[in-house]
Every structure is written in structure tokens, then in C-alpha cells.
Amino acid sequence: MATTMLLLPPGGWLHSSRHSTAAAVGGFGGRGCHHHHGPPALRSEGACLHGVQPPVSCALPPWARGRAMVMLQAGLCPGLTAEMIQLLKASGIRTVVDLISSDLEEVAQKCSLSYKALVAVRRVLLAQFSAFPINGVHLYEELKSSMAILSTGNKSLDTLLDSGLYTGEVMELMGAPGSGKTQVCLSIAASVSHSLKQNVLFIDSTGGFTASRLLQLVQFRTEEEEEQVEALQRIQVAHVFDIYKMLAALQELRHCMSQQVVCSGGPVKLLVVDSVSAVVCPLFGGRQSEGLALMMQLARELKTLAREFGLATVVTNHVTRDSSSGHLKPALGRSWSFVPSTRVLLERSQGALGKASTQCIASLTKSPRQPTGIKVELDIGGYGALEERPVFMSAVVFSSKTNPIELVYYVGVLL
Structure with a gap:
């Protein structure tokens, strides 16, 4: 008897990438794509992205x-x-x-x-x-034709992320309050909108979105008023303060992407959610089973939106401190850990006399392409946020418990 493997509907698990949108910024080789980074196998083909779809032969759980x-x-x-x-x-x-x-x-x-x-x-x-098997060659060709890397607008952050934000994936910025998560999100949104001419959906669940700050970031990139207006028009903002409104906003985005309905000329290419923990954490105060179910629904929606429509997705998360080691770790627990493909920890540097500094240390804690432990320094308090400056980037890779090997990379000039 033949076995039929059904696909999940919107927000489901398995999917076919037939519905993936074309690569952003005019396909591979367009503005915002990088050919000099990434795995050698893809660099030789002139591709921008690396990775594979989950196996389509899995049965529906x-x-x-x-x-x-x-x-x-x-x-x-x-x-x-x-x-x-x-x-x-x-x-x-x-x-x-x-x-x-x-x-x-x-x-x-x-x-x-x-x-x-x-x-x-x-x-x-x-x-x-139904899910149909796809061989590796066809899958590889499909990835090259439908995926892209979006520059964050900052070379140091792009290097940390192995060239930038990968469409089809979720990248998580985690950090304590005041660590600069919202500023980084605003700066990325301004860069993608102005420099790459791509549409952005910014979902604000903390009230931290400031239109005047966004305008300031756009003005830093161009003095032309017409370009400033066009860049701002490409950024749509949704204010949601509970999990139900956030799910509704994501479903509305899915509907618009499916129907190819966009307000300002083109599909959304960057989704920013600031923050997921703000709407999820309140769910765990009472009946935790319901809260967990809603969190998993949000997780599936974010991942499938990114994969099915070729979105680069950035989410922010709070941090907690591990009771045994004392190290910072992302909130929302292990159930959420599968959602982001890449995780970056933001920590504000301490200035002179213990005063808060505009400098921020970004540490890579999870990545499918880079060694974890890499750190870069960002300036998030400047007029343009994420300003370029010479930085020192290092990573520690442990070959054994007693013999750590330190790998040091230099970007620009070490001050």
C-alpha cells in the first residue's frame, strides 16, 4: 500500500520550497549579495547561500x-x-x-x-x-536560485554572520535590557530598506520602536529627502503586545505574501520581531501547557514563513543567568532553541568610571557556518548606529579540555 506524506498547512513543519520567492536584491550577484564569503563549494558556483531544506521524506508527527x-x-x-x-x-x-x-x-x-x-x-x-523526494542536485540548484544574503549594513556584523542575514533562516539577537537589541534591529531595517531597496516588516511588542530614531538612521545614509521618504515607505510597522495579535500579524503577512499583496512595490524580504520574549514570557505564569503550545505555534510560524517565502528573519530575546555556571543564556528555554539558526549575544561595554558605553560586544553563540565564540565590537550609540570602526575579532576553539587553541582574526586595523 502506498504511503502518502501530507504537508503541513501555513505554520506547519514539512514544506516544499516551490513557493519560495526569488532571491532578494535581483538574484545572486545583485546588490547586497556577497560572493567572497561562505563555503568553498558554493563560492565556486558563484552562489550566495549555503544550507539545505529539511528532508521531505519525514512523516507527519x-x-x-x-x-x-x-x-x-x-x-x-x-x-x-x-x-x-x-x-x-x-x-x-x-x-x-x-x-x-x-x-x-x-x-x-x-x-x-x-x-x-x-x-x-x-x-x-x-x-x-504531498511531499515528494528531491535529489540533492535539484535541491542545490533551487537553493542557489531562490536564496540570498542581505547585508546588515555593518561589515563587522556581516563578518560575524558569515556575510549577512540569510534568507530562509531566523537570526536571534539576545541580550539584557539596554544591551542594544532594538538599536541593532532599527539599523538593520534602515540599511535593508535604503541600501538594498527591500521591504521590511517591523513587529514591535515592547514599545521600543521610535520613528524619529528610524528617520535619523535613514538620514545618516542619505541626504536626499526623496530617498529618505522612499526608504521609510518600505518599512511597515506593526505594534502588537500579546501573543494572539502577533500570530494574527504573521498570518496577515502570510496572506499578503501568498497573494503577492504588498503596499509599496514588492514582497517583504526582512521580518524583524522585537521581541518574542515580551509576548511569550507572560504565558508561563499560569497554565504552562497552554503557554508552551502558543510559543510552539509562534515558533513554527516564524520558521515556515522564513522558509516558504524566502524571508530573512531577525528576532530579539531576553537573557537569564544559569544558576550553576553563572553564564548568560537565552530566555524561553530549550523548546525555543531550535527556532533560530544563528544566535548573537549583545553585551554593553563599560566605559570610564563604570559609565555605560555606546560600544557593544556581539558574540556568536550559535551558527551552522561559523565557529561559536567569535566576538566583534559595535558602536550602537552613534548617529547612524552600527557605525564602522576598526575592530578586533577572536574565537576560541577547544581541541581538547586542556589545550585550547585561540584563533585570531583581524578586521581593519587593531587599535
Whole structure:
């Protein structure tokens, strides 16, 4: 008997990258893409991105089935009319899974529907929602044609991230209050909007978004008022202060991307969420099982949006201190740890006499491409934020417990 592996609906787990949008900044080789960084295998092909899709041969996990059921609706596929849907619902068949797993002869008799019509609908639904194996060559070619790297506007931060923000992935900025997370997000949004001419959706859940500061960052990059207005028009802002409104905002983004509806000429290419912990942490005060379920729903939505539509996603998170080691660690626990592909810890440097400094240390704590422990210094308090300056970047790689090997990289001139 043939086994059918169904895809998750919006916000699900498995997916096909057929719906990925074309590479930002005009495809590979356009503005914002880098060819001199990244894995050698991809550099030789002139590609900008490295990585693979999750295996499509995985079966649908039981824990995901409840939310994974796509509701039958008119227009979902040819032949699935509103009248047919009403008759199917009257017989308890409400989702794609219900219809595919039913005995169509019984359904045809019970609902007084054409057996041939039901078979035709099921074939289309299977073709639309089933996962098909893709060999490595085709997957590699698809990645090269649909993915890109967006520059953050700061060479040091780009180097830390192995060239910049990778579309299809989630990058997390974590740090204590006042560490500069929002300033970095605003600076990245201004750079992507002005320099790369890409649309940005900025979801603010802390009230930290300041329009005047964003304008200041754009003005730092151009003195032309027309360019300033165009850059600001490419940045959409949503203020949400609970998990339900955030999920609604992400669903609205999914709808707009699916329908290719964008307010200002082109699809959103950068999604910024500042912050996820602000809306998730309050959920764990009472019934933690419900809070965990909502957090996982948010996690799946962020990851699938990034992968399906080729978004570069930046989220911010708070930090807590490990009770045993005393080291800082990201909030939201292990359940959230699979969401970001890359994690950067921001820590504000101490100035003279213990005063707060505008200098920020960015440390790479998780990456699929770079060794963790790399650190760069950023200036986040300047007029343009993330200002360029010579920095020292180092990483410590332990070859054994007693023999640490320090790898030192120089960017610019060491002061």
C-alpha cells in the first residue's frame, strides 16, 4: 500500500520550497549579495547561500496533526465547489486529511456526489499537499536560485554572520535590557530598506520602536529627502503586545505574501520581531501547557514563513543567568532553541568610571557556518548606529579540555 506524506498547512513543519520567492536584491550577484564569503563549494558556483531544506521524506508527527489539518474551502483546488464542501462537512469531512483518508465510494453514496469528481479532487489535493523526494542536485540548484544574503549594513556584523542575514533562516539577537537589541534591529531595517531597496516588516511588542530614531538612521545614509521618504515607505510597522495579535500579524503577512499583496512595490524580504520574549514570557505564569503550545505555534510560524517565502528573519530575546555556571543564556528555554539558526549575544561595554558605553560586544553563540565564540565590537550609540570602526575579532576553539587553541582574526586595523 502506498504511503502518502501530507504537508503541513501555513505554520506547519514539512514544506516544499516551490513557493519560495526569488532571491532578494535581483538574484545572486545583485546588490547586497556577497560572493567572497561562505563555503568553498558554493563560492565556486558563484552562489550566495549555503544550507539545505529539511528532508521531505519525514512523516507527519502526531503532535502536529491537530493543527496541521487544512480546512476544505472553495478555490483550494479545481472541482472543489462550495456545494461539494457543504455536503462533505455535513458528513463530518472538514479537512484535506479527512477527505484523502476516507473511502470515496462511501462518501459518494452518503453525500450524493459523483465518485469520479471526488477521485479527481483527491488526486489534485494529493499532488498539492504531498511531499515528494528531491535529489540533492535539484535541491542545490533551487537553493542557489531562490536564496540570498542581505547585508546588515555593518561589515563587522556581516563578518560575524558569515556575510549577512540569510534568507530562509531566523537570526536571534539576545541580550539584557539596554544591551542594544532594538538599536541593532532599527539599523538593520534602515540599511535593508535604503541600501538594498527591500521591504521590511517591523513587529514591535515592547514599545521600543521610535520613528524619529528610524528617520535619523535613514538620514545618516542619505541626504536626499526623496530617498529618505522612499526608504521609510518600505518599512511597515506593526505594534502588537500579546501573543494572539502577533500570530494574527504573521498570518496577515502570510496572506499578503501568498497573494503577492504588498503596499509599496514588492514582497517583504526582512521580518524583524522585537521581541518574542515580551509576548511569550507572560504565558508561563499560569497554565504552562497552554503557554508552551502558543510559543510552539509562534515558533513554527516564524520558521515556515522564513522558509516558504524566502524571508530573512531577525528576532530579539531576553537573557537569564544559569544558576550553576553563572553564564548568560537565552530566555524561553530549550523548546525555543531550535527556532533560530544563528544566535548573537549583545553585551554593553563599560566605559570610564563604570559609565555605560555606546560600544557593544556581539558574540556568536550559535551558527551552522561559523565557529561559536567569535566576538566583534559595535558602536550602537552613534548617529547612524552600527557605525564602522576598526575592530578586533577572536574565537576560541577547544581541541581538547586542556589545550585550547585561540584563533585570531583581524578586521581593519587593531587599535
